[in-house]
Amino acid sequence: MKLILIIELLGVISFAFSGAVSAMQKRLDVFGVLIITFITAVGGGTIRDVLIGSFPVEWILDLNLIITILATYIIALFFHHYLHAYSKIIFWMDTIGLTVFTLVAITKGLQFHLHPIVCIALGTVTGCFGGIMRDVLLNEIPYVFRKDIYASASIAGGIIYFISAWITSNHNVSSFIAGGAIILIRVGAKFLNWRLPLIYTKDNPEE
Amino acid sequence: MKLILIIELLGVISFAFSGAVSAMQKRLDVFGVLIITFITAVGGGTIRDVLIGSFPVEWILDLNLIITILATYIIALFFHHYLHAYSKIIFWMDTIGLTVFTLVAITKGLQFHLHPIVCIALGTVTGCFGGIMRDVLLNEIPYVFRKDIYASASIAGGIIYFISAWITSNHNVSSFIAGGAIILIRVGAKFLNWRLPLIYTKDNPEE
């Protein structure tokens, strides 16, 4: 139980930090940065709880979560001089957040007796929506739709979780395998230049 | 009952297809297209269920809906070479989706004993929000606010439904009349160039 809480907080910290950095790169004022930090960190989980009907949504009753986000925000503000070094960290932050949020949502979906396909969709929505909200609020086409392999890593991780759970019948083992797979897919996409199959004709080769 | 389910799936297919085509026109990758397809198809119904407090939201418990959306997505991907021909189809897809979602939401509002004015608002929100989310995520001012007569067709349809229900006391008859009215208004707007009254001064005549 304890371990799960720590892992979940790690995901929240990752997304909070990623939100704070994105907002500072857009040069929002300190409270604009606070709001983006907060929404990036709790957005995915809020959508998850709303969709399955778990109220009040998680962060409303979880003071630890709020304090963790505030602490992350203050630390990000303090180190804003190193913003240029953050783009490398952001990749890892987003990857950890995606992995944690996908698995937490699948676990919660199973507790609500949802079908595996629905659990996978829930995992993807939870993993992606914090970042989507962040980008929409900063008036950009969501990162998720543009760069690297992101939503697809979450979907693949969800599928791997259920295959693994079917074979091993063990939630923890399956979670670790699926989590490892998500991280590996993200790393492969980043450093080995994996690409999704192109579906468009060649007449716009620059895209 | 059966007929209603088929009509509702028709609305979902229409919106899913419209989402897939819009995302491909923006050249998102295959999973970006998947997410936009999904959100366009279930976005309106999700907002409807959240507003009236019907949890979990519909698609979470309805595997048929999810499979229908996935199938629509795969078909849209296959025929992406004909994207240029899609703009005509999109008009009809959006019209069918708007009509179906408006009427389903009014029906659901009545089941929750909401006031007719609230039901009409609910119908408009449900009919419009899938498309609004699609456009916001693709970083455009929502289509709904710009072109043709769209939200207004939904509002007019809602009003016609309640007038008709008051006269005929028959839900099905009223639904068909209101649905026909929404389609007619959309067709009239498109092919007879109906316009909403302009409220702005003439000094910007091009708008």
Place this chain on the structure above:
Amino acid sequence: MKLILIIELLGVISFAFSGAVSAMQKRLDVFGVLIITFITAVGGGTIRDVLIGSFPVEWILDLNLIITILATYIIALFFHHYLHAYSKIIFWMDTIGLTVFTLVAITKGLQFHLHPIVCIALGTVTGCFGGIMRDVLLNEIPYVFRKDIYASASIAGGIIYFISAWITSNHNVSSFIAGGAIILIRVGAKFLNWRLPLIYTKDNPEE
């Protein structure tokens, strides 16, 4: 009780008017303006109710609210010729809306036995999200993140409410003090040019 309802309607009218004017400045058609008016007015309260799990959300059961918004919309349409004079009024409208929505949300949070920090967050979200949705739908970086002191006034008001409630043990007195503080902070920011501390380096001095 009566007074509270009047104050709450004042907040709704303010936000509805602010939404209508923003939409007309973007030259949306009459129904586009209607939808933006509506969303700006009820958006914050809807998010508040969803987060704490109070369903159906308030406006769904409150016909007075809907009629008030419709009336504000019609009045705003009528006086659209004076749009150029509205930018001054908008400041006051947004300020009144922010103040009212912040305090109503804190009150509702207390009724749901939420922690003061959560109540303050809830107040800020409720006060800011109508305007955030308005700006996102009009495809702009939310005003909240850019100009004046806005979210910060709401947060400061929330903190002052709880300090005051701790000293006076009186909800009404604390509400008036906190509300006055929010208005004063906004006025000070506007007319005395108060600024939040800059956190960015000087190499982009124009920002």
